Amino acid sequence: MTRGKGCGHCPGSHSGERPCLASATTKARAWLLVEHPGPWPERVERLAGPAPIAAAVRAAQAAGVRPQLIRRPGRRRGIPPLQVFAAWSAGDDVWAEGRELADPAELADLDLGALAAGRRPGFGEPVTEPVLLVCTHGRRNACCARTGAPLARALNARFDRLVWETTHVGGDRYAANLVCLPHGIYYGDLGETEAVAAVDAYLRGEVVLDRLRGRAGLPEPAQAAEHFVRAHTGLLGVDAFAVESVTGTSRYEALVAGQGCRYRVALEAVQQSGPCGPDCEENLGTYVVRELTLLNEAALV
Structure with missing residues (x-):
């Protein structure tokens, strides 16, 4: 991105x-x-x-x-x-x-x-x-x-x-x-x-x-997926999670493992509506989570 x-x-x-x-x-x-x-x-x-x-x-x-x-x-x-x-x-x-x-x-x-x-x-x-x-x-x-x-x-x-x-x-x-x-x-x-x-x-x-x-x-989508799993679980250990795989372009699916659990994260690359500053015409790219599922359980978000 x-x-x-x-x-x-x-x-x-x-x-x-x-x-x-x-x-x-x-x-x-x-x-x-x-x-x-x-x-x-x-x-x-x-x-x-x-x-x-x-x-x-x-x-x-x-x-x-x-x-x-x-x-x-x-x-x-x-x-x-x-x-x-x-x-x-x-x-x-x-x-x-x-x-x-x-x-x-x-x-x-x-x-x-x-x-x-x-x-x-x-x-x-x-x-x-x-x-x-x-x-x-x-x-x-x-x-x-x-x-x-x-x-x-x-x-x-x-x-x-x-x-x-x-x-x-x-x-x-x-x-x-x-x-x-x-x-x-x-x-x-x-x-x-x-x-x-x-x-x-x-x-x-x-x-x-x-x-x-x-x-x-x-990769950026892997960083985002790990961030969203941390935010959802509240687990903050440096080595608490590992991203096993990421697939997709602009819309991604990632598998994140840690603490005996595996999560499927659906996320999307998006553009913010506001520019990065008054003299900059470029928008900042970021990521949003669309779904986060604990595998073998119901969707959590």
Whole structure:
């Protein structure tokens, strides 16, 4: 489902009126996070230097790994040493490895093929705490810096070392955006209150539906189907459900399994009646549920 590009302004910041569901990036399952204090180019693949980091970014993209430049909120250290994370966010076996590099040239030792396939490359030590990414990529979209930078500072004051600023994560229109790794959980249109609630939930192994965009790596209809089942059941565990299948175009049928139950979800891609902002002629696409059935039982909605 095609979504328009950002409109170059910050419409309705933190209003909660723009439906965020089913808008997480569909292509990211393997991640490479590399500390870089900036400035960041509009697109990470255009990074000029340091040369080893620029080469690693382009090699990651070629291998099917999503590269993100990261930096600490507020006062930033130079490099080296620089922090690097490799992470996998698909399925039940999610993980992250972390390492500080004395020399950026060490990035060449990372097995990007293994990372792209979901295998631990052994490049760093296992990371047992979440990695929280707040998009502050102002050169990509001014709203991301305007809303993301204050949010990153606020979360850093509360959650400290877990929080990093990052380059474009997708969905500029939903700024401020938060990504929770290693699960790849996306939230958007966040103010501080909503962001703290989302992080607190993630730390206890749950999601909150308010401002939840979805999980990276899943097709949009699958993200929507999982969202609707969560809303119906009230079950919020990060790993509570798995989407077994999705069929259809514009009108979809999905099978969602979890907690010993299976659900059939009929849903439809629709366009909202209102534009995404006063200067934007594109309507936002979203999804609505038409029927949700507990298999072998009567229809529930």
